[in-house]
Amino acid sequence: MTTLRLRPEDPADTGAVRRVLAAAFARPDVTTPPEVRLVDELRAGDAWLPKLAMVAEYGGEIVGYALLTRVRVCADGVNAPALVLGPVAVAPHRQRIGLGGAVVQAALEAATELGERLIVVLGDPAYYRRFGFSRADRMGLTSPWSGLGEPWQALVLPPTTSNEPPPPQGDVVFPPPWSKV
Template structure:
């Protein structure tokens, strides 16, 4: 019987991560986003789920800033989360989110933003109500936030430059 493990992504995982992203999303946009975020040095936490030496899941949190009243607050953006389709429904995505949250909190992060399915991300504490006061090109029900401490509730979200291609 094999065991799934979660560990930090390494440079040797790049090709496997690209494949998981492309299989999970059926396109290459998310894989390109990952490549750009890592290349630009904007990745804060990047983990892979591995089984029998094969990468089957991936999560990346990148630096995001909240600009409000002339101040800048550092936060993180969860994007993307991907699990190989043959492993959907096995809890790998949730395990990746929970482990990343542990690491982010331990590192002193206080605010995470995600654009995704409210029913899915709500299980981890994300809510649109917490993100409703932010100005973002993606403002809507899918924009959600999770705070682990004192963090702004309003302001303009400024994503890493790699996201610019997605907002266009």
């Protein structure tokens, strides 16, 4: 029986994560997909949150990845913390068996446990809707990708206390590595 293990990325996993990203985002016109460089640069910066870089280990092999990193929501001089989901990847030989959904769900649960309130993503609305994401623009969130409409999405996580303020609204500011994607 093959076992699925979902866990935070360990520093020793860097090479395996790079291979999963490179295979999942492979294109004939580039040797290193931008998603690989994005994760490398995020890993080296202030937006990196080690407990929120999740891997899916299937049969002892790392085959899936979901990353949550820090972004800021800015409005009226206030800088509120939020997260961005991405990239999400599954090795091609293990796609379509639920590993992507499992590793995303593990990342969302880890964020909830850490008391995070808001996650944004740019991706397929039909896919991310199953996790509770909906249009970010309808939540008062803007970004360089707002003009894309439905793919610009957000998820409000449950509050940890009953008197917690509502999630922030405003312009979502991404760390510099995102400008290269």
